[in-house]
Amino acid sequence: MKKLEERILSDAQVLSDEILKVGSFLNQEIDTDLLQEMAQEIADIYKDCGVNKVMTIEASGIAIAVAVGMAMGVPVVFAKKHKTSNLDGGVYSTVVHSFTHNTDYSVMISRDYLTADDRVLLVDDFLARGKAMRGLMDLCDQAGATKVGAAIQIEKCFGGAGDELRSEGFRVESLAMIESMGKDKITFRS
């Protein structure tokens, strides 16, 4: 998606070899016009796939997931990072490693909100090494839900997960694909 690539080039900051700061338009401050265009693009890509649910992981994936859910007219569910007092028993759970925070955490979703009848589109802001995505896929497998594919705002191709998942036959569509990035240069996959 040309517009997202241009915005990355103009507004994102490369903080390290692995961390791209997009807080000014995609994370902490969200440009809702751009968000709506991205959501529509994803909805168009997956429009004939029988998706009946959008799924993401809290918290940074929620904005794009909600926008995609609205654009597709389907509900959105999100896997939560901690067991809260409002989530009673009967959950699917799995463990995810975060390289950003260098820690493992549990994610879970109530069995009421993910079932074998669901055809799920997995949505997230970033895809790099794919640990969060693998966690979402695992939750779908536990529920017997069909994983239709993934839609990502920014894929860091050098993280490897996108290509690995595609080689396994899983559909991954990313609006911007960063081949490499360094202090003053971001290169997109063409």
Next chain:
Amino acid sequence: MKKLEERILSDAQVLSDEILKVGSFLNQEIDTDLLQEMAQEIADIYKDCGVNKVMTIEASGIAIAVAVGMAMGVPVVFAKKHKTSNLDGGVYSTVVHSFTHNTDYSVMISRDYLTADDRVLLVDDFLARGKAMRGLMDLCDQAGATKVGAAIQIEKCFGGAGDELRSEGFRVESLAMIESMGKDKITFRS
């Protein structure tokens, strides 16, 4: 908002005197049609107030905040609960007490995303004792931003914060106002 009240009566569960479970349509699984209607209602209420930014606190407020931001055509910012490696210095921060989790936590927002030029609509899913809302208001005050008002999906009137804030002259608009709730009965303020 009649439709939200009806949905609460049909689908919400009262887990205790203070906890209302709305996971099946508003939290963990989000009904995006209802979400869109709620966002439009809020956008209509505040349409002539010069709002140029919607603000919320992660994570459960993000869905409604993003929907409101899209409906109003303004950016959305969210205060984050932990200092992440992607948020460098230069933040406003405050401490919020969570009764749900019985703990204090820090919330912060980058100084880049909240300024004295902003006219901010504060959006959240619930308002009860108002600790999260007071935290957001404090962040706005630190930035010198104008607090236009608050928009809440479900206000628990018995929590007291809504009326307290209104008595201080702060505008609080709630789509559903629960006067009291018990095992088999939820009463709305008329």
